[in-house]
Amino acid sequence: MQLSTHTTPSGFLLPSIHSAHPFFTEQPNTATQCTFDEHWTRLILSYARYRHLFILRVEDAEVAGGDWDEILRNERINRRILPNYLASLISKLVSRNLAFYEPPKQTRSVVVLWRLPEEWADVLHSWATATGQLNSILTFYEITDPPVPSPLSGIPVSLLRRAITILTRSGRAQVIGVADGEGVRLLASGK
């Protein structure tokens, strides 16, 4: 069989290992599985970045039709990643700080960190600066669902909160309680 890269309908380039039947089976040989872990991690993160996806669930391996089908399934070779395998990969992402369980105290759903919270903090600050919104009070909703799409569109609140925490530590943000939720004031520079 010829193992080659493949471009998905959404324009994402899959690596050649994705065309290998065994790639969708959790390997009993630990050394081999380590290699597969690396490949899957890279694949999940780059696909999330490409499609701007934040949430990965074990359910995405159980039910078809979700956002992740292009990588969790390969129709051409009739293979898909099974829920147990995905759960195992997810826990590895978490232990490498490339994802966190959200909501906490469960292990079926994660927020994928294709950008680290530190990087999100910088993105948030740059966006506020560029759109002239420094020093104004912004609700979380205005950040996650702005009228004009931004790099932060769709960001889960849990991740946004982490980014804001990082900014407050360097004096670049102030958390404000607003009428029906949370808000933040982004400041020019640390004191």
Added chain:
Amino acid sequence: MSALVNQYSTVRVYFTLMHRLGGVGLAAFERQRESQRSFAELSSELSRTQIDHLHTSLTQFRSALTHFASTHRDSIRKDPTFRHAFQQMCSSIGVDPLAGPRKGGWWAEMLGLGDWQHELGVQIVDICVSTRERNGGVIELGELVRMVSKLRGVESGVITEEDVIRSIKTLQPLGAGYEVIDVGNGKKMVRNVMKELDEDQAVVLAEAQTEGGRIVEEILVTRRGWTPERAKAALENMLLRDGLCWLDAQDERHGKAYWIPSAMSWDD
């Protein structure tokens, strides 16, 4: 050459001595006559002139070969057909290009191809090490040649399987298990780990080659007459112990199938 000349001189001296001493009795005389005849034959076959002539010819031949080599060094580097012909010529006159006092043998000494040979060896090791994770330390020769060629680029000339095989011979002293293995069906594999391929594994590799990398116990039982236990043991060892194959637990026909990455064709 000089050894022969010395021998001849010694023979002449002996002959003179025998003659002087005159021998002892009739038997001795007969023996002496016999010896004289043999030595006479020897002396007629190898005259001093002939020896000198042979000596000169050999020296001329050697310098002609050296001149040829240096003139055609570029051709040897770039053209695999020419390289092959040169190798054949060396073999036919009993010169082993890999032997010699200097490392790299004649290739290094006469042709200044030491660097070329060395570079190829390093590239082979490079490819083998970088694919080891994927194939467990066994790579198909054709794939190795393809990947080395890609690494070298177009300008440096074509590399053939023969070049790679020759280079691998020079890698043996590394003690890292570099070895070319013939698995039948005209396919060769290059092992680059210390774990030797046992015969059963070689058979598994050969069968996997015909199926694009996929192998199941049933194939070994029906095509090779193995017992199910033997097939299972071989495949499980390759999977768990040696990391030479991967598991596919969603195989439509058999539930469980094994895939040999070194027998799959990668389009990397």
